[in-house]
Amino acid sequence: MAFFRGLTAVSRLRSRMDLKSQLRELIPEQQDRLKKLKSEHGKVQLGNITVDMVLGGMRGIIGMLWETSLVDPEEGIRFRGLSIPECRKVLPTAVEGGEPLPEGLLWLLLTGKVPTKDQVDALSKELLARSTVPAHVYKVIDALPVTAHPMTQFTAGIMALQVESEFQKAYGNGLPKSKLWEPTYEDCLNLIARLPPVASYVYRRIFKDGKSIEADDSLDYAANLSHMLGFDDPRMLELMRLHVTIHADHEGGNISSHTGHLVGSALSDPYLSFASSVNGLAGPLHGLANQEALLWLKSIIQETGSDVTTDQLKDYVWKTLKSGKVVHGFGHGVLRRTDPRYLCQREFALKYLPEDPLFQLLSKLYEVVPPILTELGKVKNPWPNVDAHSGLLLNHFGLSETRYHTVLFGVSRSMGVGSQLIWDRALGLPLERPKSVTMEWLENYCKNKAA
Ligand code: HAX
8 A cells, every 4th residue: 555655656746747747737827827918908009909919819910911812801702802703703614604613713813804714714724734643642642541631641642742843943943033933833833733633532542442533634623623533413513613713712811821821931832832721721710610510510410300490409509619619610710791602602502402401401500500609709700601511512412521521622722822822922022920929028018018
């Protein structure tokens, strides 16, 4: 007994001395310090920003140039001045009255001009011609366990594509700064072109028979992505065109866009920059929210059946919140109304799958979730975002492997991040290097200011 008591005393002593134990002791007091700083000095001005903004994830600070798109909190995204409904009207389509071709959006993002159908068709062909993926890329993906998350396998593929970077070569050969946009352009178009075969390889490796499907040279970019995944239903091709278009860009401050731009500002090449974007996208508060949102919808049906009542739904939402989770697919860092990317997907669902049980469930949740989030008293935007809707549409046409959905967001985002990277280099934008401060610095600043 005495021996065991001795052992406990030794481990207690060790636990007080080891690094993690030290941290465990320190963290609560530093958390209290941060709370105090926020509550006592949150409104203190530091130039034209406040302590709250420094501590609150830089929310609302204008600090970056992003030419390709702009988000208005009430109205949502505009791509080079065009809203989503306007893009759906003016961008060329594959089907009359159908969804825009993402190549048209890429053209718009890069030039600020709406392309003709001929220009878009030529760009589709150019992307297809650039889409050959070197064999080593697939070997790199194959080196990962098949159980690795699809986003991990996708990023590994992007990193493996990097060995063909034209930018890295040109920089090494001393290309002047004013010309760096040209190899950036080459890399970005090659990267955009090669993502569909890499993404579909990951899908078929994990969820299907592992056999790749060749691109069809009669198809456009998004349709080919769907085809290579193994889905040829014309409605799914239309869905993929819409999906890629609306996920392509969302101004510069969101995590995937910002990381790509930040890493690119060190003159890391577009592959390195975009791999960082994809890693940011893989976070559940950002792109992975589409996976989480669909899993949540499916869990509701599993628990309550599809004839769920409003009261059961309210209980389920409260249960989710009380367990410490967020309601994925709702809320936003900038938007203060329903995301127009949600609304256009809803329109698509009303047209093609109005009876889908998951769609009907989401429509009910549109009534139930916002009042509950508002009741919490801290949520700035209780309305749904893009990620609430995208998964159930893919699921309807057979792409039911929820864990894969963020990869398709990633393919789409290459168009926005790539377009801005080209402009970053064309405009010679500088290294990004905001200033950070410590809690002690802020405390002293606020004390001196008060004095
Ligand atoms: N469910 C529960 N709580 C929520 C919430 C939600 N949907 N949205 C916000 N909140 C909470 C926040 O967690 C925060 O709580 P604490 O103060 O306790 O930390 C509080 O409300 C204030 O947050 P906010 O100012 O309204 O929102 P943020 O700018 O901090 O965060 C998020 C924006 C999108 C991350 C947030 O709304 C959220 O977590 N939503 C669910 C995840 C999601 O759908 N993410 C995808 C967003 C769109 C996107 O990037 N797509 O890729």
